[in-house]
Amino acid sequence: MIKKVYSKSKLVAKTGNEVIAEALRQIEPDVIAAYPITPATEIVQIFSQFVADGVVKSEYIAVESEHSAISATIAASAAGARAMTSTSSQGLSLMWEMLYIAAGLRLPVIMAEVNRAISAPININADHSDTMGTRDAGWIQIYSENSQEAYDNIIQVTRIAEKAKLPAMVTMDGFITSHCMEVVEVYPDADVKTFVGEYKPERYLLDIKKPYTLGAIDLQDYYFEHRYQLAQAVRDAKDIILDIAGEFERTFGRKYGFYEKYMLDDAEVAIVIIGSTAGNVKAVVKELREKGIKAGLLKIRVYRPFPSEQIAKELAHVKVIAVMDRSDSCSGAFPPIYSDLTASLYSAGVVGPKILSYVYGIGGREFSSEQIVDVYEKLGKVASGAEKPFKGVEYINIRIK
Amino acid sequence: MSVKMIEVRWHGRGGQGAKTAALLFAEAVMATGKYIQAFPEYGPERMGAPVQSFNRISEEPIIIHSGIKNPDYVVVLDSSLMESVPVTEGLGKGGKIVINTSLSTSKIAQKLDIDISQVHVVNASQIALETIGRDIPNTPMLGALVKVIGTLDINGVLEDIETKLTAKFRHKPGVMKGNLTSIKRAFDEVKN
Numbered sequence: 001m002i003k004k005v006y007s008k009s010k011l012v013a014k015t016g017n018e019v020i021a022e023a024l025r026q027i028e029p030d031v032i033a034a035y036p037i038t039p040a041t042e043i044v045q046i047f048s049q050f051v052a053d054g055v056v057k058s059e060y061i062a063v064e065s066e067h068s069a070i071s072a073t074i075a076a077s078a079a080g081a082r083a084m085t086s087t088s089s090q091g092l093s094l095m096w097e098m099l100y101i102a103a104g105l106r107l108p109v110i111m112a113e114v115n116r117a118i119s120a121p122i123n124i125n126a127d128h129s130d131t132m133g134t135r136d137a138g139w140i141q142i143y144s145e146n147s148q149e150a151y152d153n154i155i156q157v158t159r160i161a162e163k164a165k166l167p168a169m170v171t172m173d174g175f176i177t178s179h180c181m182e183v184v185e186v187y188p189d190a191d192v193k194t195f196v197g198e199y200k201p202e203r204y205l206l207d208i209k210k211p212y213t214l215g216a217i218d219l220q221d222y223y224f225e226h227r228y229q230l231a232q233a234v235r236d237a238k239d240i241i242l243d244i245a246g247e248f249e250r251t252f253g254r255k256y257g258f259y260e261k262y263m264l265d266d267a268e269v270a271i272v273i274i275g276s277t278a279g280n281v282k283a284v285v286k287e288l289r290e291k292g293i294k295a296g297l298l299k300i301r302v303y304r305p306f307p308s309e310q311i312a313k314e315l316a317h318v319k320v321i322a323v324m325d326r327s328d329s330c331s332g333a334f335p336p337i338y339s340d341l342t343a344s345l346y347s348a349g350v351v352g353p354k355i356l357s358y359v360y361g362i363g364g365r366e367f368s369s370e371q372i373v374d375v376y377e378k379l380g381k382v383a384s385g386a387e388k389p390f391k392g393v394e395y396i397n398i399r400i401k
Numbered sequence: 402m403s404v405k406m407i408e409v410r411w412h413g414r415g416g417q418g419a420k421t422a423a424l425l426f427a428e429a430v431m432a433t434g435k436y437i438q439a440f441p442e443y444g445p446e447r448m449g450a451p452v453q454s455f456n457r458i459s460e461e462p463i464i465i466h467s468g469i470k471n472p473d474y475v476v477v478l479d480s481s482l483m484e485s486v487p488v489t490e491g492l493g494k495g496g497k498i499v500i501n502t503s504l505s506t507s508k509i510a511q512k513l514d515i516d517i518s519q520v521h522v523v524n525a526s527q528i529a530l531e532t533i534g535r536d537i538p539n540t541p542m543l544g545a546l547v548k549v550i551g552t553l554d555i556n557g558v559l560e561d562i563e564t565k566l567t568a569k570f571r572h573k574p575g576v577m578k579g580n581l582t583s584i585k586r587a588f589d590e591v592k593n
Contacts, residue, residue, distance in 0.1 A: 001434045002431070002434060002435070002436060011431070013424075013427055013428040013431045013437060013439075146464075146466070173466070175440070175441075176440075176466045177466065179440055179441060180438055180439070180440040180466060181424050181427050181428070181437070181438065181439040181440065182436075182437065182438050182439075182463065183431055183436055183437060183462075276466040277466070279464035279465050279466050280464075280465045280466060280467050282464050283464055283465050366467070366468060367467075368467065368470075369465075369467065
């Protein structure tokens with residue numbers, strides 16, 4: 001039988017998109033402004049139906065582009081509303097300048113993002129290039145392995161963003177999660193509403209008793225301080241994220257943190273990964289453990305803020321680490337997670353582990369269980385000294401060498 | 402996993418409801434207390450073009466999110482696909498294929514070059530025409546698949562589908578009845 005974590009919840013079979021729409025219905029934000037894009041379309045399509053049917057009292061603004069979608073969301077948030085949007089890939093790209101503005105204005109805009117490759121060439125399948133491209137915009141970024149996590153994350157992030165006064169996005173993998181129906185535990189409306197509470201902004205533009213200016217020109221006299229404060233707010237969000245995760249666990253029973261460890265504590269070789277592929281890696285780790293191989297996994301959930309010190313501590317004992325990026329940085333150096341992770345370990349004085357950089361799954365390319373086993377085999381050979389670690393970046397399942 | 406997971410691949414043509422069938426099937430199987438996944442082939446869909454969808458069924462939580470390469474069961478909604486699509490690809494010796502066709506199991510086994518014990522046939526198009534009034538073979542094929550898998554509870558599946566269809570066709574009770582009858586008939590009529 002299917003096990004429930006929270007006794008009052010209901011088990012449903014839903015896709016990732018459906019379950020995000022369900023969470024948005026329960027949260028019932030004041031405003032949602034959105035423009036549809038594959039594979040995120042259903043989220044706002046279903047939500048707009050809720051609005052049309054009078055199921056929610058939210059204001060739904062159908063706009064003419066993603067730039068307008070995020071602009072309207074930012075404006076609604078500035079006016080004092082709990083405001084949300086949803087997008088993917090090219091849509092997120094078109095929002096780019098406004099993403100920085102949402103963060104710079106310190107507005108808790110919430111986004112449900114479905115990870116998809118970036119053009120050109122045109123591709124609608126999953127990789128993380130879209131959100132990784134916005135990783136330094138000052139947004140909190142939380143990645144989901146499956147629909148349950150996407151649902152739980154969007155509920156938590158509503159609180160996190162408002163407490164941190166930062167915009168935040170929750171992501172899930174395009175098609176793999178967004179279009180996969182699976183069993184999800186959905187909590188009662190009242191309990192979700194109680195958990196997210198009412199949004200009470202400290203200051204907002206429609207508060208005529210406390211008028212203030214938002215988004216004024218800010219040159220060499222103050223700009224630097226304000227950008228510093230933004231960077232600091234992202235750092236400070238770490239405590240908030242853990243506090244809310246704790247409250248979430250006490251309420252609904254599911255435990256969340258910056259990352260999830262799977263058989264990591266005594267691991268000699270480990271994979272670090274983000275998103276839906278983590279489940280496939282867990283299945284491989286389980287098999288390898290049965291053969292006596294000390295394999296482990298660290299799945300990053302919170303990528304922004306990057307839990308630098310904590311990850312360095314968790315990985316210090318591992319002999320060889322593979323960092324799996326589902327986006328490439330085209331930097332001439334290394335992809336994003338690898339860069340963040342190696343800098344974190346080095347800065348913490350953790351220089352023991354050898355760290356290999358892999359790029360996989362670009363544009364939806366298959367990364368099979370056999371290939372995951374191959375990665376662990378390589379790590380094992382490097383750990384035993386039988387093989388040397390490769391330099392640079394290794395691309396998995398690519399036909400060009 | 403201690404209990405073996407069941408993996409299913411559906412073949413159809415864009416618009417025939419291969420995706421809907423996988424989703425409906427998963428929901429119904431979940432109602433009988435099992436963990437499920439249902440997902441379409443990733444990519445743009447075109448009316449009439451060959452499409453695939455997939456199911457996983459397990460007694461334990463399903464943690465993998467990868468494509469299905471070696472299905473235990475293959476369901477073919479449109480027998481003309483046998484000419485152009487390798488429908489038996491990845492199907493092992495113990496695997497079974499369920500085909501919507503008026504042909505016999507021996508003819509199909511010959512055509513697909515597999516053992517006759519692996520082949521199950523049902524004339525789902527005929528059943529759909531007689532019960533629903535249109536050639537929509539996806540719902541009857543659900544019943545056929547439940548029978549061929551053998552370990553699923555047909556009554557639980559029917560109950561759940563009845564609830565879903567009652568909500569969906571609340572203005573057309575006849576459609577709901579026709580769909581349910583088609584599932585039952587395919588369950589009874591599918592043969593090896």
